[in-house]
Amino acid sequence: MNNRKYNVAILGATGNVGRLLLDVLIKRDFPFNQLKLLASERSTGTIIQGRNGVDYPVEAVNSNSFTGIDIVLASAGSSISQQFSEDIVKAGAVLIDNSSAFRMDKNVPLIVPEVNPEALKLHQGIIANPNCSTAPLVCILKPLQNYYGIERVVVSTYQSISGAGKAAMEELIETTQKAINKESFVNNVINQKLAFNLIPQIDVFLDNGYTKEEMKVILESRKILGLPELKITCTAVRVPVLICHSESINIELKKSSDVKEFKEVISSNPNVKVIDSPSEKIYPMPISAQGKDSTFVGRIRKDESKENTFNIWLVSDNLRKGAALNTVQIAESMIKQGII
Amino acid sequence: MNNRKYNVAILGATGNVGRLLLDVLIKRDFPFNQLKLLASERSTGTIIQGRNGVDYPVEAVNSNSFTGIDIVLASAGSSISQQFSEDIVKAGAVLIDNSSAFRMDKNVPLIVPEVNPEALKLHQGIIANPNCSTAPLVCILKPLQNYYGIERVVVSTYQSISGAGKAAMEELIETTQKAINKESFVNNVINQKLAFNLIPQIDVFLDNGYTKEEMKVILESRKILGLPELKITCTAVRVPVLICHSESINIELKKSSDVKEFKEVISSNPNVKVIDSPSEKIYPMPISAQGKDSTFVGRIRKDESKENTFNIWLVSDNLRKGAALNTVQIAESMIKQGII
Numbered sequence: 204m205n206n207r208k209y210n211v212a213i214l215g216a217t218g219n220v221g222r223l224l225l226d227v228l229i230k231r232d233f234p235f236n237q238l239k240l241l242a243s244e245r246s247t248g249t250i251i252q253g254r255n256g257v258d259y260p261v262e263a264v265n266s267n268s269f270t271g272i273d274i275v276l277a278s279a280g281s282s283i284s285q286q287f288s289e290d291i292v293k294a295g296a297v298l299i300d301n302s303s304a305f306r307m308d309k310n311v312p313l314i315v316p317e318v319n320p321e322a323l324k325l326h327q328g329i330i331a332n333p334n335c336s337t338a339p340l341v342c343i344l345k346p347l348q349n350y351y352g353i354e355r356v357v358v359s360t361y362q363s364i365s366g367a368g369k370a371a372m373e374e375l376i377e378t379t380q381k382a383i384n385k386e387s388f389v390n391n392v393i394n395q396k397l398a399f400n401l402i403p404q405i406d407v408f409l410d411n412g413y414t415k416e417e418m419k420v421i422l423e424s425r426k427i428l429g430l431p432e433l434k435i436t437c438t439a440v441r442v443p444v445l446i447c448h449s450e451s452i453n454i455e456l457k458k459s460s461d462v463k464e465f466k467e468v469i470s471s472n473p474n475v476k477v478i479d480s481p482s483e484k485i486y487p488m489p490i491s492a493q494g495k496d497s498t499f500v501g502r503i504r505k506d507e508s509k510e511n512t513f514n515i516w517l518v519s520d521n522l523r524k525g526a527a528l529n530t531v532q533i534a535e536s537m538i539k540q541g542i543i
Numbered sequence: 544m545n546n547r548k549y550n551v552a553i554l555g556a557t558g559n560v561g562r563l564l565l566d567v568l569i570k571r572d573f574p575f576n577q578l579k580l581l582a583s584e585r586s587t588g589t590i591i592q593g594r595n596g597v598d599y600p601v602e603a604v605n606s607n608s609f610t611g612i613d614i615v616l617a618s619a620g621s622s623i624s625q626q627f628s629e630d631i632v633k634a635g636a637v638l639i640d641n642s643s644a645f646r647m648d649k650n651v652p653l654i655v656p657e658v659n660p661e662a663l664k665l666h667q668g669i670i671a672n673p674n675c676s677t678a679p680l681v682c683i684l685k686p687l688q689n690y691y692g693i694e695r696v697v698v699s700t701y702q703s704i705s706g707a708g709k710a711a712m713e714e715l716i717e718t719t720q721k722a723i724n725k726e727s728f729v730n731n732v733i734n735q736k737l738a739f740n741l742i743p744q745i746d747v748f749l750d751n752g753y754t755k756e757e758m759k760v761i762l763e764s765r766k767i768l769g770l771p772e773l774k775i776t777c778t779a780v781r782v783p784v785l786i787c788h789s790e791s792i793n794i795e796l797k798k799s800s801d802v803k804e805f806k807e808v809i810s811s812n813p814n815v816k817v818i819d820s821p822s823e824k825i826y827p828m829p830i831s832a833q834g835k836d837s838t839f840v841g842r843i844r845k846d847e848s849k850e851n852t853f854n855i856w857l858v859s860d861n862l863r864k865g866a867a868l869n870t871v872q873i874a875e876s877m878i879k880q881g882i883i
Contacts, residue, residue, distance in 0.1 A: 355848055359699035359791035361780065362743055380723055396599065400784050400830045401701055403842050403856045408821040412802070412844030414607055434848035438791040438856065440701065443783050445739050451699035451778040453793070460753070481748040490740045502743050504752030508695055508774035514745045 208236035209543070211534075212272045212296070215279025215288065216240035216261055217249055219289055219369050220301055223527035224276050229255045230533060234538070241268055242279070269294035273543065276530050277301060292328035297543055299533050300527055303415075303464060305330040306423055313426050315529060316536040317472050318345040323533070323542055330533055333427060334419040335525025336360050336439065338450050339498040339517055341427045342524070343469045344454075349427060350468045352457030354511070360422060361442045361449040363489060365520050372445055380512045381441065393441075402441040414439055447454055447489035448521040455512040462503055469500060474524070479503050483539040487518035495520055496528050548576035549883070551874075552612045552636070554627065555619025556580035557589055558599055559709050560641055563867035564616050569595045571871060574878070581608055582619070609634035613883065614680060616639060616870050622840035632668035637883060639670045639873050641866055643755075646671040646763055653766050656876040657812050658679055658685040663882055670873055673767060674759040675781065675865025676700050676788050679838040681767045682864070683809045684794075685773070688768060690799030690808045694851070695774040698760060701782045701789040703829060706861050707733055712785055719783065733781075742781040754779055787829035788861040795852040807855055811841060814864070818848055819826060819843050835860055836868050 211228065215221040216279075228235060240251060241264040250263040252308065264283075269275060271289050277284050278301035288305070288439040291298045305311040308504040312322040313331045318341050323330065325522070340358065347353055364375045371392045379398040381388040388396070395402045406415035413421075420437040442449075455505070460468070466477045476489050487499035502516035519525060551568065555561040561582070580591060580603040588602040602608065604623075609615060609631045617624050618641035628645070629665060631638045645651040652662040653671045658681050661671065673681070680698065687693055704715045711732045719726040719738040728736070735742045745756035753761075758778040764770075782789075800808070806817045818827050819841040827839035842856035859865060877883040 217826060228665075301728055312746070357697050357846075357848075361701065361782070376723055379719060383720055383723075394824060397829070399783065400828055401782065401784060401789050401858075403789075403791075403826050403827060404821070404824065411847075412821060412842070414821075435694070436793065436846040436852075436854060438842065438854050440791065440856075441790075443739065444739065444741060449741050449743075449780075451734045451743075451780065451791075453697045453776065453778075481754075484734060484742050484744065488735070488740055488742060490736055502752070502778065506697075506776040508697075508752075508776045512776075514776060514778050516780075518741075535589045 204250070208269055209273040210237040210274045211235045211240070211267060212239040212241055214241045214264060214275055214277040215283065217242045217246045217371070218278055219522055220278035220526040222251065223522050224278065224530060225251060225253055225259065227523070227527045227531045229253050230490060231535070233535065234532060237271070239272065240465065266290045266420045269296050272296045273436065274299065274534050286378050288329055297326065297328060297537070299530050301332045301530055303334065303419060304328050304424070306333065307426065312493055313423060314533050315341050315427055316532045317342060317474055319333065319427050319429065320536045320540065321448065323537055323540060324540070332530045333423045333535060335366050335521035336362060336420050336450060337423040337427070338529050339448070339519035340420065340452070342472050342475055343497045343500060343517065344424065344428060345462055345525055346468050346471045347454065347456060348430065353433065353461060354455040355459050356434070357453040358437040359451045360437065360439045361451070362439060362445040363442070363446050363448055363521060364397060365446045366448065375443060375445065389517060395449065397441060397443050399443060403438070405439045405441050444489045446493045446520060446522060447518055448525060449489060450480070450517040452514065452515050452517060453506060453512065455509055457511070459511050462505065465503055474498060475500060477501065487516060492518040492520055496523055498524055523528070549613040550577040550611055551575045552581055552609060553581040554581045554615055554617040555623065556591065557586045558618055558707055559712070559862055560618035560866040562591065563862050564618065565591060565593055565599065566590050567829045567863070567867045567871045569593050570724050571875070573871060573874065577611070579608070579612065589858055605639065607629045609636050612636045614639065614874050616874065618866065628669055635807070635819070637666065637668060637670065637877070639672060639870050641672045641741055643674065643759060645669050646673065647766065653763060654672045654873050655767055656872045657682060657814055659720065659767050659769065660876045660880065663877055667883070669826045672866065672870045672873060674756070674791060675706050675762045675861035676702060676760050677763040677767070678865050679788070679859035680790060680792070681764055682812050682815055682838045682855065683737065683767060684839060686808050686811045687794065687796060687801050688770065690813060691800060694795040694797050695706060697793040698775070698777040699777045699791045700777065701791070702718050702779060702782070703784040703786050703788055703861060704737060704781065704788045708787065715783060715785065737781060737783050739783060745779045745781050751850045767785060777801060786833045786860060786862060787858055789829060790857040792857060793846060793852065794855065795849055797851070802845065805843055815840060817841065817843070827856060829858055832858040832860055838864055865876055
C-alpha cells in the first residue's frame with residue numbers, strides 16, 4: 204500500500220448508489236484527494252453533505268469533467284457510462300462502472316475483490332462491477348468451488364425495489380399508501396404494480412424466455428468465477444421490499460459435505476456472515492441486513508432429494524455489496540495490488 | 544350425480560377461509576339444505592350475509608353441534624379439528640378438514656380432486672385438505688408425472704400473509720402504515736416484522752433444519768401423488784403480500800419435452816391456466832390471481848443447466864385452491880362418485 208492520494212469522481216452522484224458511494228468512500232477512509240460529484244445537468248447546484256461534514260457540490264458532467272481525475276466510480280446507467288467511457292480513459296482515469304454496459308466485454312474485468320482480484324491486472328481502463336444479485340452469490344460460490352467444486356446452482360431471487368432507483372422506491376411507498384387507503388393507483392416508474400404484489404420480471408425479456416436480469420446472474424457468475432461452463436439457472440422476482448436482495452439457492456457440490464463444514468467453508472470469505480440459529484428464529488432478513496456490508500447466509504440444510512446438495516437463504520444489501528461497497532472495494536484492491 | 548341435498552356445517556366460519564367456504568358453496572350452487580355456521584363462543588351472535596342475500600347466524604360450536612349434519616367443512620385450526628373430529632364422525636357426518644391435524648394420518652385421504660379423487664373411497668369419516676402451497680403444486684405435478692415422470696422438484700415459495708389468518712393480514716396493513724410513517728412498531732400476531740421485509744420461516748422449525756411448512760410441501764405432495772419416494776425439496780418464505788401464494792419451481796422430468804408441449808401437458812388439468820406471454824409482460828402475479836379459482840402458471844422455460852428440466856412460476860389464491868375451493872371440490876367429488 205502506498206501513501207498516494209487519488210482524485211476521485213463519482214458519476215451519477217445523486218442516485219441511490221451514487222450517494223452511497225460518497226458515504227462508503229468516507230466511511231472506509233479511502234485515500235482521496237479531490238472528490239468530484241458529477242450528475243446530469245438538472246442536478247447542478249445540489250449540495251450533498253458527506254458524513255465527514257464536508258459539503259460537496261454536484262457538477263453537471265461533460266466530456267471535460269475527467270481531466271486530472273484518477274478514478275471514476277460510475278453509477279449513472281449504461282448509456283451514460285457508454286457515453287463518457289472514452290473521455291474517462293483518454294483523460295487517463297480508470298472507470299469502475301456499476302452499469303451492465305461493459306460487464307460481458309472480454310476486455311473488461313468483472314470483479315468481486317474477494318473472488319477474482321487477479322483479473323484486475325488485465326484492465327484496459329474500464330472495470331465492471333457485477334449485478335447486485337451476482338456479487339453476493341459469487342462470494343459464497345467461490346469458496347465452495349475451491350473446496351468441493353460446484354456441480355449445479357438453482358437460484359430464485361427476491362429482489363428489493365431500490366435496485367430500480369430512488370424514484371422507484373418512492374413509488375413503492377406512495378402506491379403502498381394508496382393500496383392501504385383502498386385508492387386506485389397506477390405505476391409510472393416501474394411498469395407493474397408492486398404494492399403487496401410480486402413481479403416475476405426484472406429488466407427486459409430475451410428470446411430464450413429469460414429476463415436480462417436472470418441471464419446477468421448466470422453469465423456474470425460464470426465470468427467472475429472463471430467457469431464458463433458452470434451449470435447455473437435463475438428465476439428473478441421483484442418483491443415489495445425497499446432495500447436488500449434475497450436469494451433461495453439450491454447448490455449441488457461435486458463432493459459430500461455436512462452443514463457444519465459447509466458453514467466453515469463459506470465463512471472463509473470474511474465478508475460472508477453465517478446467521479443460522481433456527482431454534483432462536485435467527486436467520487437473515489432484509490430489514491436486519493439493510494445498511495450492512497456483509498453477505499448474510501442462513502437456513503443452511505441438506506437437500507435430501509439429491510446427493511451433496513444444500514438449500515441456503517442469502518440476504519445482502521443490494522446498494523452496498525451489490526453496488527457501492529463492491530465498487531469502492533475494487534478501487535481499494537487496485538491500490539493494494541499496485542495497479543493504480 | 545343424485546338430487547340429494549346435504550346438511551352442511553362450516554366450522555371456523557368467521558375466519559379467512561371460513562367466510563370463503565360460505566361464499567364458494569353458494570357461488571358453486573352446492574346442493575345444501577341446512578347450512579350451519581359454527582365458531583368459537585366469542586363469535587356467537589355474529590351474522591354473516593351470504594352472496595345469496597341470506598343472513599346466517601354464527602353459533603358456538605359444541606359436541607352436539609353436528610347432529611343431523613352430513614358434511615362438516617372445517618377451517619378452525621388443528622386443535623379444534625382434533626377436539627371435535629370424534630363428535631363429527633359419531634354424528635355420522637364426514638369431516639373435510641383444512642388443518643394439518645390429519646393430513647399425514649394413513650387412515651385419512653389427503654385430496655386434491657383433480658389429482659387423486661379415487662383415494663376418497665377409502666375414507667373413514669375424515670378427509671384432509673392439503674397445505675395451501677401443496678394443492679396448486681400437485682395440480683401441475685400430476686399431469687407431468689403421468690406424461691413424463693418426474694425426476695426431481697426444487698421449490699422456493701413466496702407466501703402471502705393471509706395463510707396466517709385475518710388478524711395477521713390486518714397486522715401487515717397496520718405495520719406497513721407505521722413503516723411508511725417511520726413510526727416504530729412490534730408484531731404480535733406473527734413473530735417477526737413483515738412490512739417491507741421477508742421472513743424465511745413459516746410454521747415451526749423441525750430437527751432437520753426445515754420448517755414444518757417446508758416439510759408439508761414435501762410430504763403432502765408425495766402422499767397426494769402416491770409417490771412416497773418423490774425427490775422434492777422446498778424453501779418456504781413469507782412475503783409482504785396479502786393474498787396468493789407464489790412458487791418458483793425447477794422441475795426435472797424423466798423424458799425430454801419442449802415449452803409448447805410442457806404447456807399443453809399441464810393445461811390438461813382444466814383448473815390450471817397458462818398465462819405466459821413475456822413480450823406483452825403477461826405472467827401470473829398475486830394481484831391478478833387473487834379471488835380466482837385457477838392455478839396460474841407462467842415464465843415456462845427450459846433450464847439449460849440440466850437436461851429435461853424447466854423453470855416455471857406459479858401463482859394461486861391460497862384461500863381458494865389452497866383452501867376453501869379445494870375443500871368444497873372434495874365434497875363435490877364425493878357426491879359425484881356416490882361416496883356420500
